[in-house]
Amino acid sequence: MNKDNFFTVLEEQLDKGFPFAAYRKPMHGEKMEKTKALLQQDNVTHYVEDYKESGFVFAPFDNENRGLIIPSEAAEELFTEYTFEEDHKNVKKEGPNFPPNQLRKLARVEHENLVQKAVDKIKEGKLLKVVISRSENVQTQLKVIEIFKNILKKYNSAFVYLWFHPETGIWMGATPETLVSVERNRFETMALAGTQAFHDTLDVQWGDKEKEEQQIVTNSIVDGLQKSEIIVPDKLQVSEAYTAKAGNLLHLRTDINGNLKAGTSALKQLIKSLHPTPAVCGLPKDAAKRFILENEGYHRHFYSGFLGELNLKREIKRNSNRRNQENQAYASISRSTSLFVNLRCMKIREGTAELFTGGGITKDSNPSLEWEETVNKAHTMKSVLVK
Numbered sequence: 501m502n503k504d505n506f507f508t509v510l511e512e513q514l515d516k517g518f519p520f521a522a523y524r525k526p527m528h529g530e531k532m533e534k535t536k537a538l539l540q541q542d543n544v545t546h547y548v549e550d551y552k553e554s555g556f557v558f559a560p561f562d563n564e565n566r567g568l569i570i571p572s573e574a575a576e577e578l579f580t581e582y583t584f585e586e587d588h589k590n591v592k593k594e595g596p597n598f599p600p601n602q603l604r605k606l607a608r609v610e611h612e613n614l615v616q617k618a619v620d621k622i623k624e625g626k627l628l629k630v631v632i633s634r635s636e637n638v639q640t641q642l643k644v645i646e647i648f649k650n651i652l653k654k655y656n657s658a659f660v661y662l663w664f665h666p667e668t669g670i671w672m673g674a675t676p677e678t679l680v681s682v683e684r685n686r687f688e689t690m691a692l693a694g695t696q697a698f699h700d701t702l703d704v705q706w707g708d709k710e711k712e713e714q715q716i717v718t719n720s721i722v723d724g725l726q727k728s729e730i731i732v733p734d735k736l737q738v739s740e741a742y743t744a745k746a747g748n749l750l751h752l753r754t755d756i757n758g759n760l761k762a763g764t765s766a767l768k769q770l771i772k773s774l775h776p777t778p779a780v781c782g783l784p785k786d787a788a789k790r791f792i793l794e795n796e797g798y799h800r801h802f803y804s805g806f807l808g809e810l811n812l813k814r815e816i817k818r819n820s821n822r823r824n825q826e827n828q829a830y831a832s833i834s835r836s837t838s839l840f841v842n843l844r845c846m847k848i849r850e851g852t853a854e855l856f857t858g859g860g861i862t863k864d865s866n867p868s869l870e871w872e873e874t875v876n877k878a879h880t881m882k883s884v885l886v887k
């Protein structure tokens with residue numbers, strides 16, 4: 501579909517108040533992915549029950565609460581090729597509409613105090629790591645679709661999306677973090693943590709605090725998978741940690757992949773073992789989650805939840821050597837899942853964008869640097885809110 505028509509259809513869907521998800525997966529090598537949309541044809545609310553459904557999922561941070569789904573069978577699918585070069589040099593500076601300094605100062609003090617409280621809790625031995633976040637309101641004069649186009653232009657290597665549902669309102673983002681992708685019995689996930697600004701090179705040094713913070717995430721994901729009894733233990737592969745770019749930031753990343761044992765509820769258990777990862781929650785998981793819910797002082801809702809394609813049908817090439825016709829037909833359709841952690845995201849309400857940013861706290865965290873990290877994370881997101 502031509503790109504103008506594609507965006508017009510999204511606008512019409514918003515006007516009708518029917519749920520939809522428009523998104524583009526991260527670039528695969530040199531290949532730019534298509535921008536897709538799943539448009540629900542009514543405004544019925546559907547929830548994920550057992551992860552055997554097919555569609556686009558939008559799940560909250562709090563894993564006690566169910567995720568929403570736009571089911572494939574209730575939706576129309578659209579595609580467009582919409583490609584722009586990633587252009588960080590043109591990232592706009594904060595304009596006059598961004599929060600006044602006084603508000604900033606208050607937010608800074610609150611955030612730094614909370615980080616200090618988390619560090620104290622960690623030093624008492626109650627936690628090993630906890631992710632502390634905040635939200636910030638920014639005025640914008642751009643229409644929803646214009647903001648989404650800016651996001652598409654700026655982030656080729658992220659999963660970018662625009663989600664609308666009458667139950668949640670409008671959310672958008674460009675996340676660097678895969679929760680899990682599954683293709684037949686193969687799964688891939690990642691441990692992503694540690695942040696520094698990108699200055700034209702991937703050849704950078706990481707401090708002990710960042711290395712430790714990221715190692716905690718890797719260990720916990722690997723332990724969780726091994727204990728879950730859903731994976732084939734000797735097929736689990738864990739890469740070395742390496743530097744990965746996300747917009748104007750760099751993170752430390754470890755790739756983890758393996759095979760799922762045959763079993764129909766493997767995906768549900770896999771998600772249960774991973775979400776929320778210590779990259780967005782902490783360790784031990786339950787204690788970190790409790791600390792977050794009791795202390796952050798705002799509701800994360802879908803920030804640091806997860807979203808993406810669930811069991812979507814995908815055509816795969818037939819193996820021409822196969823003689824058996826039944827096998828050929830079976831082999832030509834596969835179900836694939838690509839879920840991402842909802843980071844670098846915002847909720848849009850009439851001229852205001854609520855931006856969500858957080859960072860991992862360990863015993864060595866410095867409150868003022870943690871504040872700066874959230875400012876850096878918010879900065880690129882703000883650049884899409886102006887022309």
Ligand SMILES: C=C(O[C@H]1C=CC=C(C(=O)O)[C@@H]1O)C(=O)O
Nearest residue numbers: 692693694695779857858859860
């Ligand atoms: C929680 C966020 O980022 C996570 C992912 C990568 C690096 C992180 C960090 O350095 O703290 C966070 O764990 C966020 O961006 O809001």
